Amino acid sequence: MTHEPQKTRQTRGRVTRRVLALLTVLTIASGTFVPAALAASYTRIGGSGSSWAGNAVNQWVTDIRSQGSTVDYNPSGSSTGRKEFANGLVDFAVSEIPYKGDTADPQDTVFPGFKYSMLPIAAGGTSFMYNLPVNGKRFSELKLTQDALARIFTGKVTRWNDPAIAKTNPGVNLPDQQIRVVVRSEGSGATAQFTLWLKRQFPSYYAELCGKTGGCPNGGATSYFPGQGISNFSAQNGSSGVTTYTANTPYTINYDEYSYALGANFPVAQVGNAAGFFTIPTDTAVAVALTKAKINTDASSPNYLSQDLSAVYTHKDPRVYALSAYTYMLAPAQTRGSFDNSKGAALGNFSTYSLCEGQQTMGALGYSPLPMNLVMSAMQQVKKIPGLDADTKSRLDSTINAAQNSSGNPCNNPTFKPGQDVNNNQLVFTAPFPSGCDSACQAPWRGKNVGYNAGPGAKPGQVAGGSDGPAAAQGPAAAQGPGSNGAVPQGNSPAAKNQPAKANKSGVSCNRATGQCTDAKGNVLAAEQAQQYMDASAEASGPGAKAVPLVLAGNTGWGTSQNLLLVAALFLLLLVLTPPLAARYIKGGRSGKGTDS
Numbered sequence: 001m002t003h004e005p006q007k008t009r010q011t012r013g014r015v016t017r018r019v020l021a022l023l024t025v026l027t028i029a030s031g032t033f034v035p036a037a038l039a040a041s042y043t044r045i046g047g048s049g050s051s052w053a054g055n056a057v058n059q060w061v062t063d064i065r066s067q068g069s070t071v072d073y074n075p076s077g078s079s080t081g082r083k084e085f086a087n088g089l090v091d092f093a094v095s096e097i098p099y100k101g102d103t104a105d106p107q108d109t110v111f112p113g114f115k116y117s118m119l120p121i122a123a124g125g126t127s128f129m130y131n132l133p134v135n136g137k138r139f140s141e142l143k144l145t146q147d148a149l150a151r152i153f154t155g156k157v158t159r160w161n162d163p164a165i166a167k168t169n170p171g172v173n174l175p176d177q178q179i180r181v182v183v184r185s186e187g188s189g190a191t192a193q194f195t196l197w198l199k200r201q202f203p204s205y206y207a208e209l210c211g212k213t214g215g216c217p218n219g220g221a222t223s224y225f226p227g228q229g230i231s232n233f234s235a236q237n238g239s240s241g242v243t244t245y246t247a248n249t250p251y252t253i254n255y256d257e258y259s260y261a262l263g264a265n266f267p268v269a270q271v272g273n274a275a276g277f278f279t280i281p282t283d284t285a286v287a288v289a290l291t292k293a294k295i296n297t298d299a300s301s302p303n304y305l306s307q308d309l310s311a312v313y314t315h316k317d318p319r320v321y322a323l324s325a326y327t328y329m330l331a332p333a334q335t336r337g338s339f340d341n342s343k344g345a346a347l348g349n350f351s352t353y354s355l356c357e358g359q360q361t362m363g364a365l366g367y368s369p370l371p372m373n374l375v376m377s378a379m380q381q382v383k384k385i386p387g388l389d390a391d392t393k394s395r396l397d398s399t400i401n402a403a404q405n406s407s408g409n410p411c412n413n414p415t416f417k418p419g420q421d422v423n424n425n426q427l428v429f430t431a432p433f434p435s436g437c438d439s440a441c442q443a444p445w446r447g448k449n450v451g452y453n454a455g456p457g458a459k460p461g462q463v464a465g466g467s468d469g470p471a472a473a474q475g476p477a478a479a480q481g482p483g484s485n486g487a488v489p490q491g492n493s494p495a496a497k498n499q500p501a502k503a504n505k506s507g508v509s510c511n512r513a514t515g516q517c518t519d520a521k522g523n524v525l526a527a528e529q530a531q532q533y534m535d536a537s538a539e540a541s542g543p544g545a546k547a548v549p550l551v552l553a554g555n556t557g558w559g560t561s562q563n564l565l566l567v568a569a570l571f572l573l574l575l576v577l578t579p580p581l582a583a584r585y586i587k588g589g590r591s592g593k594g595t596d597s
Contacts, residue, residue: 042346046072049081049094051239052190053327055259056122056367057094060358064350071350075238079105079187079223085330086112088337092347093330094121096189097223101296101303105192106217107224115333117385118305119378121354123290124367125281126193126323127268129261130253131246132160135173140267143168143278146322149271150202152179152253153194154209155230160251168272175251178232182242182254185235187223193309193325194255196221201313259366275318275441277434283363284431285321287371287415291428293326297377305377317445318437324368329354333384344387351382352392356399356411363414371425372416376400 050057054075061071076084078095085093087110097103098118099111128149132139144152148164151157157164161174184191198206199221210216215226227233234252236242243260246252253269258281261268270278279285292315294308305328313322331347332339355378359369370378379396382388388396395410402408406419415425433442 042069042349043342044070044072045091045343045346045350046074047081047092047094048074048076048084048090049330050078050096050189050327051075052078052096052124052126052188052193052257053094053122053367054239055257055263055365056124056358056362057354059361059365060350060354063358064353067349067353069346069349071346075240077184077186077223077238078189078192079108082108082330083110085116086110088339091332091339091343092351094327095330096325096327097192098303098306098328101301101306103192103196103221103303103306103308105187105223106220107187107222112330114336115384117331117333117381118328119331119351119355119381120295120305120307120326120370120374121329121351121378122327122362122367123286123370124257124259124325124327124362125286125289125321126190126197126255126325127258127261127281128253128255128271129243129246129264129266129268131248131250131266132175132253133250134175138267139172141169141172142267142269143272144269145272146201149269150198150205153181153183153255154198154202154205155181155212155227155233156205156208158232168278177251180249180252181227181230181233182246182249182252183225183227183233183235184239184242184256185237188238189223189327190239190256191225192221192223194323195225196309197313197323200310257366262366271322273318273320273322274314275316275320277318277437279319279321279434281321281324281366281368283368284427285319286324286368287425287427288317288431289315289320289322289324290326290368290371291315291317291425293324295374295377305381318434318441319431319445326370326374331381331385333386335386341387344385345389345392348382348385348388348392351385352379352395355379355382356395356413359411359413359415368427369414372403372411372413372422375411375413376403376422 047057054073057073057075061073064071073094074090078093078097081090081093082095082097082099084090086099097105099108128144130142132142142165144165145168148157148168151164158179159176160179161176166172166174195206195216198209206216207219210219210226213226213228213230215224215228216222225235227235234245236245236254239256239260242254242256243264243266246254247264247266258268268280270280272278289312292311294311296303296306296308298304307326309325312320312324315322329351331351332344335341335344355370355375359375362369376399379400383393383396399410402410402418403416403422409416409418415427416422417424417426420426429447433445
């Protein structure tokens with residue numbers, strides 16, 4: 001039998017106690033100083049909906065795992081997401097279109113029987129990925145006017161060498177091949193946004209498409225693309241489906257969020273904007289365009305927090321990408337069914353992360369970071385989620401407080417610079433101008449203080465909107481649009497000059513649900529004229545957009561960065577001290593060996 005000397009046992013005991021004490025201190029420190037979002041294990045939650053926003057949401061899902069939270073998301077399409085959320089099958093949904101209001105899908109027949117919030121969560125551009133071989137190589141410089149796009153996606157242009165395409169691609173040996181138009185087969189927010197653009201900008205084209213296919217309920221925008229029976233159209237499921245099909249099939253073109261084309265390393269069409277320049281949906285081009293989005297902040301309105309993009313389509317800043325938009329998260333504002341306070345805590349943490357740190361990677365993913373004023377508006381909606389934990393509440397209040405008082409940037413949001421108005425999107429100030437836009441072209445827009453238009457009744461400093469400056473110099477897209485089919489004349493083309501600034505108001509009637517106005521004889525007005533009448537009508541009698549009230553709390557002072565630094569320092573201390581302690585422990589054990597008795 002071997003006996004260990006008493007002195008050795010005492011030494012080993014002291015070493016053991018020191019190691020245990022160090023581990024105890026580290027454990028206590030971690031539990032005390034690590035934010036609840038990092039230390040807690042949240043209840044698992046699930047959502048479904050938009051695939052347009054799917055890459056953004058799934059990035060947040062991946063990020064949030066490191067904070068002890070598991071979130072499942074199925075990019076099944078906005079229509080499915082809205083239905084599953086209303087039926088209580090998922091804890092949250094993501095959708096480009098709401099349940100109610102002017103831009104709701106008339107085919108939605110299932111509505112939530114409980115209180116819910118709708119918060120803007122991501123911004124981006126609907127792009128047109130294409131697979132076009134020219135002279136045996138993939139062509140990557142395709143330029144399309146909005147009129148040409150509308151003609152392609154309504155079946156009026158079916159060959160790649162059509163004059164509507166050739167005129168903006170001079171010198172390119174465009175093939176005499178049929179265009180394979182790839183659309184979404186399921187109900188999707190991308191389709192709803194795109195058909196709304198067609199409806200408002202090219203009403204005659206859209207009406208002809210709807211009449212041919214019978215796929216437009218009441219002639220309005222729809223989540224289900226009305227391409228049935230058109231021989232050169234191919235319907236594919238989901239954003240991944242249309243992307244994969246296009247990448248594998250020559251002579252195709254589709255529509256979806258820019259992120260998917262970026263991920264597939266395929267080009268997207270450069271789209272002519274109202275100033276006559278061709279742009280793609282970069283984070284800055286989208287940011288500039290969305291300064292003209294009208295966000296309804298009237299809490300009593302069925303359009304509360306929804307977007308009106310009519311002025312985005314016609315914004316004359318040369319940097320604009322015209323088909324830019326927001327997407328929304330639908331979140332319960334009360335417990336119901338399986339959604340209890342523990343799930344509310346998890347959803348509050350997830351949505352807060354998405355609005356804050358999650359926005360930092362949006363530009364690289366092919367989206368545009370959500371501007372800070374909309375982040376704060378969305379945070380007010382997050383506060384309505386039941387079961388929020390103390391840490392989430394503290395993060396929400398400290399973020400709003402710091403941004404409002406210009407004392408910091410807790411979100412590190414790339415759109416926000418401390419010391420400036422939260423309505424100023426910094427991406428607008430740094431957005432590059434397109435090639436061919438000289439100093440005179442840039443002058444009306446450079447450094448312009450523009451905000452997001454909340455519509456009539458908005459208070460200064462809340463969600464204020466800028467107005468168009470002088471028309472920019474014209475690029476090669478200026479001479480587009482027939483001007484006689486209801487399409488918006490582009491730039492300073494002859495068609496544009498022939499349009500009166502305002503028609504005779506007598507007899508003009510407008511349908512805000514469709515964005516269409518007709519004169520006394522029943523003639524459809526061009527979208528730009530229609531918008532003037534709708535804006536005038538809204539100023540006179542429309543529902544005022546009220547500023548979102550902000551409930552401010554004191555800044556908590558100690559932040560996540562300090563917590564992480566402290567934890568890292570303690571772990572480093574453990575790494576430094578453990579090897580010598582372990583060596584002494586082992587040496588002491590070996591030197592203390594006795595003899596058999």
